[in-house]
Amino acid sequence: MLDPGGRRGRTGVEQPDHEVVALAPHRGHLRPVDPERPAGRCVPAGGAADPGPLERHEERVGRVVEAGGSPVAAVGEERVVEGDVALQLRAGERVEVDPNKRDPLDFVLWKHAKPGEPSWESPWGPGRPGWHIECSAMSQALLGTRFDIHGGGMDLKFPHHENEIAQSRAASGDLFARVWMHNGFLNVNEEKMSKSLGNFFTIRDVLARVRDPEVIRYFVLSSHYRGPINYTLDQLTQADAALTRIYTALRDVPEGAPVRASQFTASFCDAMDDDFNTPEALAVLQSAARAVNSAKDRGDSEAAAALATELRTLAAVLWLLRLKPEEWLKKSSGDDAAAFTDRVESLIAQRNEARARRDFAAADRIRAELASLGVILEDRPGGKTDWRRA
Numbered sequence: 001m002l003d004p005g006g007r008r009g010r011t012g013v014e015q016p017d018h019e020v021v022a023l024a025p026h027r028g029h030l031r032p033v034d035p036e037r038p039a040g041r042c043v044p045a046g047g048a049a050d051p052g053p054l055e056r057h058e059e060r061v062g063r064v065v066e067a068g069g070s071p072v073a074a075v076g077e078e079r080v081v082e083g084d085v086a087l088q089l090r091a092g093e094r095v096e097v098d099p100n101k102r103d104p105l106d107f108v109l110w111k112h113a114k115p116g117e118p119s120w121e122s123p124w125g126p127g128r129p130g131w132h133i134e135c136s137a138m139s140q141a142l143l144g145t146r147f148d149i150h151g152g153g154m155d156l157k158f159p160h161h162e163n164e165i166a167q168s169r170a171a172s173g174d175l176f177a178r179v180w181m182h183n184g185f186l187n188v189n190e191e192k193m194s195k196s197l198g199n200f201f202t203i204r205d206v207l208a209r210v211r212d213p214e215v216i217r218y219f220v221l222s223s224h225y226r227g228p229i230n231y232t233l234d235q236l237t238q239a240d241a242a243l244t245r246i247y248t249a250l251r252d253v254p255e256g257a258p259v260r261a262s263q264f265t266a267s268f269c270d271a272m273d274d275d276f277n278t279p280e281a282l283a284v285l286q287s288a289a290r291a292v293n294s295a296k297d298r299g300d301s302e303a304a305a306a307l308a309t310e311l312r313t314l315a316a317v318l319w320l321l322r323l324k325p326e327e328w329l330k331k332s333s334g335d336d337a338a339a340f341t342d343r344v345e346s347l348i349a350q351r352n353e354a355r356a357r358r359d360f361a362a363a364d365r366i367r368a369e370l371a372s373l374g375v376i377l378e379d380r381p382g383g384k385t386d387w388r389r390a
Contacts, residue, residue, distance in 0.1 A: 107132060109130050109132075109133050110122060110127050111129075113128060132164050135160070135164055136164050136168040140172065145172040146175045146176060146178070147177060150176075150181070152181075152183070153182065153185065154185065156182065161180065165177075183226065184223075184224075184225070186228070209236060214243060214319075214320055215240045216236075217320060219231075221278040221318055221320075222235075223278075223279065224277060244328070245286065246285060246289040246321065247323070248329070248388075249290070249293050250308050250321070251329070253292065253296070255312070256309075257302075260306045262310060264311070265310060265314060267284045268284045268314045268317075271284060281317075285311060285315055288307060288310065291307050292308050292311060326386075329387075330344075330387065344370065347366050348370070348377070348385050348387060351367060351370075351377075351385070354366065374389055375387050375388070376390050
């Protein structure tokens with residue numbers, strides 16, 4: 001429904017933008033609207049670069065209103081009735097039904113602005129787009145009236161995505177999204193992440209704990225996207241160890257061998273075709289890594305190279321194994337990673353000098369010091385010494 005001028009009642013749906021509007025002036029997220037600025041363009045705080053024109057929200061609202069007198073076919077998850085643009089929603093399930101509505105299933109397309117709130121002029125008076133219409137306008141302006149995948153959290157199925165479907169199809173008459181994918185929530189130590197519980201953190205916080213962003217990617221992919229993800233430091237450690245096993249298998253295996261699809265490729269594709277079953281896809285990568293190790297152990301360098309190429313090719317689908325094995329094995333977490341590497345290289349040079357002058361006691365002391373730092377040495381023929389993190 002259109003919020004009547006001068007009157008704002010509850011709408012029967014979630015409206016998190018109310019909180020945004022209330023808090024944004026204090027956090028610098030919003031700034032006064034420039035009347036000379038074309039409507040329908042993003043107005044970022046701090047004068048950031050304009051990302052480009054978007055379709056005017058009020059134009060889309062108008063088309064939805066015009067479509068209100070015609071029936072809209074029910075397709076997929078959509079449940080739309082004749083007459084007013086509405087869904088066969090569960091009235092009163094989320095909040096009490098607003099007595100000002102013509103129908104308890106109505107939802108806001110355009111919200112009348114209270115004094116002091118950011119607003120744009122429209123045929124219905126000054127206001128701002130409703131939560132649902134914003135997403136319809138942006139997605140269709142950038143992706144068209146029909147696109148393949150629309151994602152979001154499980155909590156957005158109702159009412160947000162159901163309302164988005166109704167108004168988008170009413171405005172365009174097209175299918176809108178072909179596939180809907182809803183992800184599970186992130187828990188921290190089996191508890192929901194929230195600021196009130198004090199277990200809230202940012203991606204920057206996590207990046208400081210891992211040797212490479214691939215650890216976070218592997219951790220996330222270890223759970224199915226529709227299920228909950230439980231974040232613990234132990235889970236990050238396990239993800240790091242799993243990637244290290246694969247990188248260790250790829251070490252000393254030359255790149256560039258022709259790609260030969262084997263049962264690993266078939267199993268990987270089957271897993272990904274099964275509703276993006278990434279945990280099973282990662283299990284296939286681990287199996288392929290074990291096959292590389294077996295080929296290396298029996299001295300079959302050709303088979304090892306072919307399997308390694310296949311492994312890298314499959315992992316690239318998930319944006320994993322982007323580093324050289326030697327680079328991965330020497331990386332460490334934190335801002336002191338470069339200083340740590342320099343220290344290790346210096347100690348190895350000192351150890352090699354001690355070995356050259358046959359001072360094996362000094363060499364053993366340096367080796368023990370490196371071990372206390374979590375460094376494993378591997379002496380190679382010809383006096384070369386490789387190292388990796390334990």
